[in-house]
Amino acid sequence: MTGNSIKIAAVARFAVSCLLFVGFVFPVRAEEAGFRPDKVILEHISDAHDWHFFTVNNHPVVWHLPVILYVPKQGFTVFSSAKFEEGRVPYDGFQLLTEEYIQKYHLDPQKFLEGHIIAVHPDGSPNLDKPVYDLSLTRNVIQMMVAALLMILLFTKVARRYQEAPHRAPHGWQNAIEPIVLFIRDDVARAFLGEKADKYLPYLLTVFFFIWINALLGLIPGSANVPGNIAFTGVLALITLFFIVISSTRQYWGHILWPPDVPILVKIILIPVEILSFFTKPFALMIRLFANMLAGHLIIISILSLIFIFGGLAVAAGWGFSIVSVAFTVFMYFVELLVGFIQAYIFTSLSALFISQAFETGHHHGSEEEAVI
Incomplete structure (x- = not known):
């Protein structure tokens, strides 16, 4: 029942999204002269000091922050x-x-x-x-607060049910959350961190669900594209770097600053490479998540903008092309549902991998590619 309810809710949300877009946005924008798709796209993916939901008869519905x-x-x-x-x-x-x-x-x-x-x-x-x-409470900040609040409410409710009836079969949201938690614990935390998995599991679960929930919220029309903001991904990468540093051992820094069993002349070349590699790990985490989450939104808005471009030539052409455009948008919408989960998983997996390298002896070259594959 829970799985069917989630599917029905997703389909209903997308149906409402299409109605909002076609009913409110298209009739207004199609009549406007000089439509600029680049400006619309940038406004959608960038942060703002107000929250513009939609426009009805040239009257914008805005929440001023x-x-x-x-x-x-x-x-x-x-x-x-x-x-x-x-x-x-x-x-x-x-x-x-x-x-x-x-x-x-x-x-x-x-x-x-x-x-x-x-x-x-x-x-x-x-x-x-x-x-x-x-230091304003911008659109991205408000949506991150909403995501954090949803996480607190959801996990508090699930945890309370486990406390009240620990031996009872999972039901409701427990059915939806428990497989994901076990998946992160067994296939990510324990796979990379071994005996220390339980120590880092709270962070890995938090970062996974925080990215995933923000990605899902970003698919709602009028919402912010938080994972597509480089400041968001950069802060998460810095937090992972913090865990790498506090988990590191003397052997780890020894391999970076003075690689063993290597000739002196090779050390001169290898040490700067190892130091650069240390900083490229969080940089790769930041860029990977940012680029993938931004690309999907750019494609969706670009496809929808074609309706307005054709509508600027002729209203009939705009309405005619809207069928093709919405069909592609539906496809990209469901792709983005999958991409949000995959990118949250990849960020969590690579974070666990980089942390494990900090307290294990020796480096694991090529492990990043193996983890992603």
């Missing part, structure tokens, strides 16, 4: 992002960067990114001598 800024010697400033009016006006000495503002004041678009906040003079011109530290 709190802006929290810190300026040295001035302190904190807190206000709603609605004060910026989508970047059209400054507020309290701050400006939300837009494409028009960047072009007006000839700012470097590589350094001053759209959606960031800078200090401005009373006349609205940029005050580049005044540093601004943005």
